[in-house]
Amino acid sequence: MRTDVQNKSAAGLFGQRACGPRFRLFPRVWSPVSVRLAAAALLTVALLWGCSKEPFAEPGRDNPDPGGTVTAQISLAPDFMPQIDVKSVSGANEDIVKDVWVIQLNSAGTAQLQNPQYVTAVTATGGACKITVSLIPLAGKVYFLANTHNQSLCTSSNVNTVAKVEALKLAVANEGSLASANGIPMSGVWSGTPDKTTGIGNISLTRAVAKLTFNLKAGLPSGDSFTLKSVKVKKVPKAVSFYRSNPAATPFPATSVGWFDNYASLTFDEVLSPTAKTQWWYLPENMRGTGSASNQRNKTAATAPSGQGSYCTYIEVSGAYTTANGLTSNVVYTIFLGANNTKDYNLKRNIHYTVTTTITGQAKSDTRITRTPENYLDYTDEGTSMFAIATSDLGNINWTTAVSSCPVGWRVPTQMDLMLMWIYKGGLGSETFRDDNVYWSSSSYDSSMKYYMSLGNGDMSCNAKNTRCYVRCVRDY
Numbered sequence: 001m002r003t004d005v006q007n008k009s010a011a012g013l014f015g016q017r018a019c020g021p022r023f024r025l026f027p028r029v030w031s032p033v034s035v036r037l038a039a040a041a042l043l044t045v046a047l048l049w050g051c052s053k054e055p056f057a058e059p060g061r062d063n064p065d066p067g068g069t070v071t072a073q074i075s076l077a078p079d080f081m082p083q084i085d086v087k088s089v090s091g092a093n094e095d096i097v098k099d100v101w102v103i104q105l106n107s108a109g110t111a112q113l114q115n116p117q118y119v120t121a122v123t124a125t126g127g128a129c130k131i132t133v134s135l136i137p138l139a140g141k142v143y144f145l146a147n148t149h150n151q152s153l154c155t156s157s158n159v160n161t162v163a164k165v166e167a168l169k170l171a172v173a174n175e176g177s178l179a180s181a182n183g184i185p186m187s188g189v190w191s192g193t194p195d196k197t198t199g200i201g202n203i204s205l206t207r208a209v210a211k212l213t214f215n216l217k218a219g220l221p222s223g224d225s226f227t228l229k230s231v232k233v234k235k236v237p238k239a240v241s242f243y244r245s246n247p248a249a250t251p252f253p254a255t256s257v258g259w260f261d262n263y264a265s266l267t268f269d270e271v272l273s274p275t276a277k278t279q280w281w282y283l284p285e286n287m288r289g290t291g292s293a294s295n296q297r298n299k300t301a302a303t304a305p306s307g308q309g310s311y312c313t314y315i316e317v318s319g320a321y322t323t324a325n326g327l328t329s330n331v332v333y334t335i336f337l338g339a340n341n342t343k344d345y346n347l348k349r350n351i352h353y354t355v356t357t358t359i360t361g362q363a364k365s366d367t368r369i370t371r372t373p374e375n376y377l378d379y380t381d382e383g384t385s386m387f388a389i390a391t392s393d394l395g396n397i398n399w400t401t402a403v404s405s406c407p408v409g410w411r412v413p414t415q416m417d418l419m420l421m422w423i424y425k426g427g428l429g430s431e432t433f434r435d436d437n438v439y440w441s442s443s444s445y446d447s448s449m450k451y452y453m454s455l456g457n458g459d460m461s462c463n464a465k466n467t468r469c470y471v472r473c474v475r476d477y
Helices: 162-166 399-403 415-423
Strands: 070-078 083-085 100-106 117-119 123-125 128-135 140-146 169-171 186-192 202-207 209-218 225-234 239-241 264-271 277-284 286-290 314-322 328-336 344-347 352-361 387-389 396-398 438-444 449-454 460-464 468-470 474-476
Touching: 070 140, 100 128, 100 162, 117 128, 140 202, 209 225, 225 277, 328 352, 396 399, 399 438, 415 438, 415 449, 415 460
Parallel strands: 070 202, 083 352, 209 352, 438 468
Antiparallel strands: 070 128, 100 117, 100 140, 123 128, 140 186, 169 239, 186 202, 209 277, 225 264, 225 314, 286 344, 314 328, 387 474, 396 468, 438 449, 449 460
16 A cells, blocks of 8 residues: 655754775876876775775866865755645655765856766665765865666766756656665755865755656435546656756746657546545656636646646546446546645646545536546336427426426426436337427536537537527326
8 A cells, every 4th residue: 555655854963983094096197387287195084985086177276176186965855745735656765865066166157167976885874875986175065866767877978067967857657766775766956166175065956757646535415426446647758857947937948859649557446435546656857837726626637827738747547437327337536636626737756646526416526527528328228208208398498497387296306317318219209309409407517517518419518698499397196
């Protein structure tokens, strides 16, 4: 069973362990004034990572190695993962660090101060870990990429500027490539000048992915039931970016990264109960922006930011809804993700989103519902008449007029009544209904929208109350 993990950032330095220093001999480096520089002893505070690299000259400096290198212990701890409640892969560890790339650039971000280092000697300490690397004591930025599991990812040419570092992506084959016992992708950055005595201290790592917990339950009218068939996560980017120069910018990522139309698919055959059924996934960051929906029922691809409807991540729930009267229909509930149920279409890195959906009826839930296709199955009336149908229409009138126009003892049919009338219209005589027009139901979509149905092809939708449809009254036995 998946369980949520609460993450807390580590505070303070962790215990130090003395190690004997290692040295390497550097080749001669001559400045313009022909002064030979000596290689300095390396400072050691934990497990020593390899040997130091030949330093690169920082633009504007004649001396590429001012006083030697600094071998510093670095404590890496994951950020706290904030929780967003929008109304949680077995064996995954959200805190573990297995390997780290360390990239040191100059202060302008235009050149490397040394070749990138790949560290696999990682010591776990509480909720954090320690690595030891050799750094050049020049002003600049040090980038950390954790859990790439790829010793060939960074080279002296593909991460030699800030722009190239921030463009680094990790291909996503499936959810398992993001969530495993070997950790999830993280990144961090430090700015300053490494000090021989204090090193660079603690670094906070940010998870490059979002976490989604999905709680699904039923709160149905008496006698109704919903049999869950599948839960799918759709429209997910096929790559994770380690860094973003502007975390608030949307849309992100570029559409060229490619998209999973079916990132995760779970199949079921069970009746949904009032007890929540919980699943959770790790998802690549997907920031599509802010849309125009005014309520959760209208949060769809159509109300997404302009041009982004095909790239917004959503959950698709499908199953069979059976009413108390035995009418079964296949339904699909579509839940677009984000920080709220209306306008936000952003899945931000290092955020834990919890989406709770309660199915409350055949056409009602606390999130957007679509019903495609209309497919009515397995209904039998067992020879019992349910209601009588008038032989003629009242006319083409608005909904408010319709509900007050049926004779005493008669009423406007419900949504279910219209479904039954369409199913059995052959036995009633199809010529008694207008195939080219639609009929009002008494059922409400919301305060301003009411359901109607074409008794010609069985299509059902909703419309504003002030529009006109035909009315065929019915009477209960």
